[in-house]
Amino acid sequence: MSHRAAPAAAPRVIAEVGCNHGGDLARARKMIAVAAQFCEADAVKFQKRDPRALLSPEQYDAPHPNPMHAFGDTYGAHREFLELDVEAHRALQQACQDAGTEYSTSVWDVGSARSIVELDPAFLKVPSASNTNEGLLEVLCGAAERLVLYACTSAYPVPFEDIALREIERLVDTYGTTVAAIGFSGHHLGIAADVAALALGASWFERHFTLDRTSKGTDHAASLEPDGMRRLVRDVRNVSRALTPKASEILAIEEGQRAKLKWLGAA
Numbered sequence: 001m002s003h004r005a006a007p008a009a010a011p012r013v014i015a016e017v018g019c020n021h022g023g024d025l026a027r028a029r030k031m032i033a034v035a036a037q038f039c040e041a042d043a044v045k046f047q048k049r050d051p052r053a054l055l056s057p058e059q060y061d062a063p064h065p066n067p068m069h070a071f072g073d074t075y076g077a078h079r080e081f082l083e084l085d086v087e088a089h090r091a092l093q094q095a096c097q098d099a100g101t102e103y104s105t106s107v108w109d110v111g112s113a114r115s116i117v118e119l120d121p122a123f124l125k126v127p128s129a130s131n132t133n134e135g136l137l138e139v140l141c142g143a144a145e146r147l148v149l150y151a152c153t154s155a156y157p158v159p160f161e162d163i164a165l166r167e168i169e170r171l172v173d174t175y176g177t178t179v180a181a182i183g184f185s186g187h188h189l190g191i192a193a194d195v196a197a198l199a200l201g202a203s204w205f206e207r208h209f210t211l212d213r214t215s216k217g218t219d220h221a222a223s224l225e226p227d228g229m230r231r232l233v234r235d236v237r238n239v240s241r242a243l244t245p246k247a248s249e250i251l252a253i254e255e256g257q258r259a260k261l262k263w264l265g266a267a
Contacts, residue, residue, distance in 0.1 A: 011236045015041040015209035017162055019082040029095050036099035039229040044101055048116050049108035051079035086115045097180045128154045129229055144178050148204050152185035157222035161192050172201035187222040191232040198236050206267045
């Protein structure tokens with residue numbers, strides 16, 4: 001039997017800045033302000049990783065596979081340039097609080113996880129690339145009832161035929177009564193798929209966020225600009241309110257029109 005139903009709670013939308021700040025703390029602060037105040041996102045998420053822990057020496061010293069988006073002479077130097085230290089993350093957490101939104105971070109390795117846990121964020125994310133890292137999962141995983149499980153196709157950007165929205169149905173049917181919520185992390189274009197994901201049972205939505213999709217960096221092309229993020233927040237909230245059964249045969253809102261227009265038979 002399917003457990004699919006309209007999400008019981010209001011949807012949550014996370015604007016993932018990730019590394020779209022380009023290593024610039026001031027730009028990251030600006031993105032928080034826009035995501036919180038203009039887009040009204042529920043949370044703003046960043047990333048924390050240790051390139052030396054994640055890359056082999058050969059990978060670290062190799063050139064970036066897409067030089068036009070490189071911030072360093074090697075892929076390792078590129079990744080180091082984009083990293084913000086823990087004190088910068090502390091400042092971003094405070095900036096989120098000041099802006100009225102939640103701070104969060106994806107953590108890619110054990111050392112990064114332990115350092116960010118010290119900030120006591122509302123939630124952390126294990127990125128797709130690290131979801132088989134048992135050491136990382138042991139540091140982070142607690143009770144299943146607090147876990148949000150995401151459907152995600154890890155490509156940038158994802159063509160519509162590869163979004164695989166029906167994976168949400170499988171996750172809801174398999175884990176919907178065990179975990180806190182099912183989410184949808186999208187790297188596609190536009191926002192139509194997110195609304196469909198809501199109807200299929202997702203209640204957490206994460207999209208990459210940028211101020212300019214033409215900016216330097218590989219994630220910008222698969223990101224939403226401020227107006228797109230604002231529309232996403234608006235649409236999933238509105239559709240969530242609409243995903244209810246009819247409470248009665250004739251709703252109170254229909255009574256006036258019924259009395260005015262309904263044909264009730266010959267006089």
